[in-house]
Amino acid sequence: MDAETFRALGHQLVDWVAEYWERVESLPVRSELAPGDVSAMLPESAPEEPEDWSAILSDLERVIVPGTTHWQHPGFFAYFPANVSGPSVLGELVSAGLGAQGMLWQTSPAMTELETRVLDWMAQLLGLSPAFRSDAPGGMGGGVIQGTASEATLVSMLAARSRHDVPLAKLRVYASEQTHSSAVKAAMIAGLATGPDDDRQVRQIPVDEQFRMRPEALAAAIRSDREAGAVPIWVCATVGTTGTCAVDPVSAVADVIASEAPDAWLHVDGAFAGVLALCPEHRHLFEGVDRADSVVVNAHKWLLTNFDCSLFWSRDRASLLRALSITPEYLRNAATESGSVIDYRDWQIPLGRRFRSMKLWFVLRHYGASGLRTFLRQHIALAGDFAARVDAHPGLERVAPVHTSLVCFRAVEGNEASRALLEAVNASGEVYLTHTTVPDGRGGQHFVLRLAIGGVRTTAAHVDLAWARIVASLRR
Numbered sequence: 001m002d003a004e005t006f007r008a009l010g011h012q013l014v015d016w017v018a019e020y021w022e023r024v025e026s027l028p029v030r031s032e033l034a035p036g037d038v039s040a041m042l043p044e045s046a047p048e049e050p051e052d053w054s055a056i057l058s059d060l061e062r063v064i065v066p067g068t069t070h071w072q073h074p075g076f077f078a079y080f081p082a083n084v085s086g087p088s089v090l091g092e093l094v095s096a097g098l099g100a101q102g103m104l105w106q107t108s109p110a111m112t113e114l115e116t117r118v119l120d121w122m123a124q125l126l127g128l129s130p131a132f133r134s135d136a137p138g139g140m141g142g143g144v145i146q147g148t149a150s151e152a153t154l155v156s157m158l159a160a161r162s163r164h165d166v167p168l169a170k171l172r173v174y175a176s177e178q179t180h181s182s183a184v185k186a187a188m189i190a191g192l193a194t195g196p197d198d199d200r201q202v203r204q205i206p207v208d209e210q211f212r213m214r215p216e217a218l219a220a221a222i223r224s225d226r227e228a229g230a231v232p233i234w235v236c237a238t239v240g241t242t243g244t245c246a247v248d249p250v251s252a253v254a255d256v257i258a259s260e261a262p263d264a265w266l267h268v269d270g271a272f273a274g275v276l277a278l279c280p281e282h283r284h285l286f287e288g289v290d291r292a293d294s295v296v297v298n299a300h301k302w303l304l305t306n307f308d309c310s311l312f313w314s315r316d317r318a319s320l321l322r323a324l325s326i327t328p329e330y331l332r333n334a335a336t337e338s339g340s341v342i343d344y345r346d347w348q349i350p351l352g353r354r355f356r357s358m359k360l361w362f363v364l365r366h367y368g369a370s371g372l373r374t375f376l377r378q379h380i381a382l383a384g385d386f387a388a389r390v391d392a393h394p395g396l397e398r399v400a401p402v403h404t405s406l407v408c409f410r411a412v413e414g415n416e417a418s419r420a421l422l423e424a425v426n427a428s429g430e431v432y433l434t435h436t437t438v439p440d441g442r443g444g445q446h447f448v449l450r451l452a453i454g455g456v457r458t459t460a461a462h463v464d465l466a467w468a469r470i471v472a473s474l475r476r
């Protein structure tokens, strides 16, 4: 494709994306297609001859738009948001256009040094300890962009594992029952579990009535493992669990580690809620995070930066390198050997890496920290307002404190009514909520509706619409 054609098509496609954002509200938030419908619209084999771009563009409308669940729709309240913004998409475009690989400092110095700087900026903005910054004394700290929080969690577990020269079967890892499944998956990949139900080396710690890890239960689990000759190596505390945005008592968890297993690694998962630390009034949620060995915060959920952009900091760079560094001859170079550069391939699982800091750099510069704080605060206010309505409604019950922009509630009538409510609300096509289950305190589970606010286009009117659909569906 010559530069002229690229320019013309590029302008057309930027227009298409801008128009998509303008019209997304008019589309059904969830794709209405059935399994196989998209495949049926696609040819069985790739084109042998070049196709005209008019055909390709028309297939965007014919096949892709109807087959898409519109995460950028203002009525999208499902899962957690994965919002995007103009500056972030433009950053992605530039990154794709540069087409550089950043596995070594040498393969793209700007990619490495911008990433380091942007992660240091973010560490400052989130109020993280200077120990997590690349300029920390002794050069032991630093941040890196991982593809996902799941990869970051795995990397932290591998780094933790590298601290112990004992047989794998002796190692134990700990997370609460409400921890994201990526912790158990990391254990499966790290050789500590054969599947999700293999609890021989993975301890799932019970939670309290607000779904927070019980530190005394963690202490008991670690103690009994140590008495049995096992070696506790890794503990995950979450600030903002996936189900209900519960906040584990990170300080108390760190105290337990300090007294029961000082060599164990504390990883803090702030994948969704971590960005709230940008706002000083929410910093109390992060108390104790400074005592962690690593922290992950996704910019690609709530911070206007498109997937993938998972920010990961560690204060123990040496363990990361021990776990992940391997240097074949073809990667040797003078800069690496000088010891004065970061080679991010040693901080992640793959070798190749994209220029992911570009989009975050654009976002930070376009909105400024103040713009990002205003953005987050709007959602916090909307969630507070929605929670108050739930609390005042006799047919509904809130099931968890609202620390963030996630509100969890159920129909007082019970699980069947709650499930029916969710289905009826989503059937409108105007809003989309998802669910989870939480312990009901009597040995059973509550079915819970989750309203997660975080869309770029979501306003009070959209939350009002969700509320209207909920109330109308309850009455039916």
Ligand SMILES: Cc1ncc(COP(=O)(O)O)c(C=O)c1O
Pocket (backbone or CB within 6 Å): 080, 147, 148, 149, 150, 151, 180, 182, 238, 240, 241, 242, 269, 270, 271, 272, 298, 310
């Ligand atoms: C608390 C928490 N941790 C981890 C993850 C996994 O995120 P990712 O898709 O970046 O791996 C999620 C996803 O929602 C999450 O809520």
